[in-house]
Amino acid sequence: WVRGTRNGDMRDSPEESPEEQDRDEGSSPSDAKPDVTWLGTPISELGRMPDCGQQLPRLKNVSGQHTVLIRTDLLQNGKVPVPYPAKFTDTWDDVHVKMPWSGMNLFPVINEVMVLEPDAAEHLFGSLLPDMVQLALRASELCTKPIPLLKGGMNHSITMSQEQVASLLANAFFCSFPRRNSRKTEYLNYPDINFFRLFEGASPKKIEKLKTLMCYFKSVTEQRPTGLVTFTRKSLDRPPNWKSSQSQLTKLHITCEGTIEDDGYGMLQVDFANQFVGGGVIGSGLVQEEIRFLINPELIVSRLFTEALGHKECLIITGTQQYSSYTGYAQSYKWGGSHQDSTPRDGWQRKCTEIVAIDALQFRSFLEQFHPARINRELNKAYCGFARPGERSQNLSAVATGNWGCGVFGGDTRLKALLQMLAAAEAGRDVAYFTFGDSQLMTDVHNMHAFLTARNISVGEVYDLLGQYYSSVCKSCLSRRPDVSLYSFIYQQVSSSLAPDASDN
Template structure:
């Protein structure tokens, strides 16, 4: 299929929802020395065919195998559930709760497009008046999509933004299926809001700990409304929702860049799936705030196990683990706009994540968003400009009918200057943010899945990969979790992080001791640095300090006549 085609996978004759593409790969050989793993077993000598180091990934905890049995899902003061929990049955679509639509037009709930208070000012002979926006939306959406221009007219009439210019490349059969099957199904889904989304949806505001569980069908309804841009007061940065992410998709329809075309392919794959077969699962969104982070300086916690690889991805190889979303403080980042890096890609292939933008206020320094149960609907290749939708994807569910996918959104600081991130207060902020994402109260570590992460806060955010790796290892240790770290093709980073982890665990360096070393590096190396980057690297500094301290301790013990075998 031509590369600029938007919807070739919507033609019924195309089985498997697949797009053909050729990807050339280059073999890379890794010269990794033999080392001892943290559990005392000899590791295999890795070569070109083995792109990982440390603990084998199959030895790390995954959900649902490591999880205790789930208690019955129920409504409690800090957990809103929008379905009938007493009627939950495996293989059946959850029933909305309550039975009839309950309107709420206030500052603690999402303002719904179907609210009777959602009014549109009209000019009349008497000088003015109002009309129900929902009636206008209803009329416009039910107008049909027999011609491409109908969608343009609809968007201009209801939503006042430019046309979907990328639709001009559709061939007749593709356009016919899109406008006669897919879009009408999406319209039906959007207009079912008063029947499906009957309970007011709480805003997950800053400084609150609250969970929201919804059905996948309810989320699909909300996302269909986001596609048609029907959510009121959400198109202006000056509105009451200025501290919330964008939810309406209007920016996705501006222009016809290759990025946006691939985004539309991915999203419309989702809408086709949920339109064809009603989804039966649940998704939980939890805003978590941690007011009492660890005392990093005095911590006696040992680092936990590490699997590190330059191959694979968080979403595939980290299945069943706590998967880190390298988030913007406005969750989803530029998913509905031009952005197309780690967070945006995850929100595209798991589109149910996007609905969190409807009700999640921007995250503060000690907050995270945990999303359990979103389904991955698409597979992809590439990154940023090279991103391509590939094919459809299917997942499994847990005892609450949720997909076995737990994603945590944690936002890293953005640094303009390299040395800035080594300031003690900046490192503490990143430690606390990562810990907030990894920590779960009243949960035994044996029931916690490993963290699946990578170069969080690096790239465009200016973070140093080697510092961020240590910060995440420290936070994971305090939270009682092992870690699977994906370097996204960086074999040297894989070796460096594995070697420092082996060095630190072999010498039983605690989190508190490592925290002290980070601060020493800041005060002695970074503070006096006259260049943009210090001459001495962080890891070299740590090796030197720990080795010299170990040697000093050994000499002291020898002079005292004590057995030295426990020093090494």
């Protein structure tokens, strides 16, 4: 389980698809390779961390804003972070995670689940499973500070060590978190965290998932990880006035080859998320979001404390490490062996991998997504994920993204590409867009971007054109698709508005 080094591609999903969806998010690669594989700005000219970033402030606890679970004064590169405080603080309330080792836990599942016959464990995994047991049992000495729940409407960050994350995930593997095996509790609006659904049935997909996760546990039990990871829930208090925006489109690199996680290294990488972050990662789901959470398993711990995302919220995770490679997608997904992540670390000892979870709307009909209210929602959601108020544009990495919400969620690829370009422009970020094999989409989006850029069409003007398209084209279509496509409409309207008036002759 620790050999091989190939990678695949990604997309988004609902939390649990009844059966595995068709390959989605425009990620159906063509057998024939196109002559041109990318268009626009060379990807080498787009900003990446840490090169474009500014120096980080000192890491510290900030009441109501940032909870740090380690001794910041002892943080050193290559050294295992020291938990803070020194002794476990027992908390059992509605604003913090309820821990298995709390004295108030009435569900003594740890002792029941973790009693293992050494011979059986050796037979199954050698020393791995016993090592995972010890990692889980160390949680009370590693995670000594109460972990706040990231509830809806909050703007709050949690920074913890990779070792603390590993111990929490070991507990999730052994299904020890109390009151989390049913959604009929106070955690109704939270993702599940215990891995019990991953052990149900004998699905080949779940076998591949377990291979991927066991690769992670093998790594963290053989060598203690030394970095930090930050989870930030962000709420958008004041959405932009899209109609009046004078922002111009930023640079675009668009390609039908490559992947967000590989070619978008050092950029803000978009997780095409479910509102319950991680989607079906520990269930039956196995598409874009689930795959990313499997190869970077530290993302999974966000499910322990992140309430479902609202319409103007996102979750930003900085510092997770990729432990596995993979091939295939959905039904064809295969664990591809261990991955050596060479991503540099920032001043807080986090891997310079920043992933933003933004959930797209799911549309029952094609026309629904062009309604102004739906356009506003998707623009605000993307902008929430991309914007960093107070930071200069030159210090922001590019956004690495793709066909967000365009598979089973029903989104139109060309509309979603345009909306993300508008949100990125308003946030002051360039864009690296991966079409996952769709060369025609690559060409169409590039041509639209070049057309608008050459004519200095602002974000507000494009937004107005979207409204015109809905009112003059979509409204009269009833249930059928419009005869005039969105891009054709934009070309026609802009060209006619810029054409010389015949009366001037």
